């Protein structure tokens with residue numbers, strides 16, 4: 001019950017998109033959490049392999065950082081405004097931090113004022129799995145990674161055109177790669 005009372009305001013703010021400046025975190029604590037890339041210590045991480053990943057929760061727990069595990073595998077929600085990815089506008093691709101599956105591109109990211117990175121469209125139909133979520137007395141739609149079935153966040157129908165959808169995603173389960181980095185890699189290969 002105590003756990004529910006703690007989680008309920010968080011869930012409600014996710015649902016109703018309550019804008020609260022006082023919650024705005026200026027510290028970049030989660031940005032400094034680790035210098036490891038998601039690839040390190042993670043044998044299933046790949047930006048190119050689309051083979052479905054199906055590990056036991058015990059295996060995930062060994063592979064993933066605690067904060068990623070909590071959101072991705074236990075359907076947790078990160079604190080609003082805690083993600084350094086929430087307000088970035090760089091061009092690039094957002095991959096699943098658990099398995100490397102491409103989820104969103106920066107062109108579809110928008111400022112929702114919700115405190116979580118928000119997008120109006122996934123990178124492809126198969127990149128996301130949808131599931132009804134009726135927890136906390138609300139009727140929501142959960143979104144999960146199409147490759148590893150990790151929890152990402154929820155989708156709501158109050159987003160901007162052209163889709164009218166708002167994919168409200170926990171930044172901790174996103175791995176952002178800037179476009180230039182990919183281009184640099186590509187031109188380095190050509191030389």
Ligand SMILES: [Zn+2]
Nearest residue numbers: 096099145148
């Ligand atoms: Zn994934």
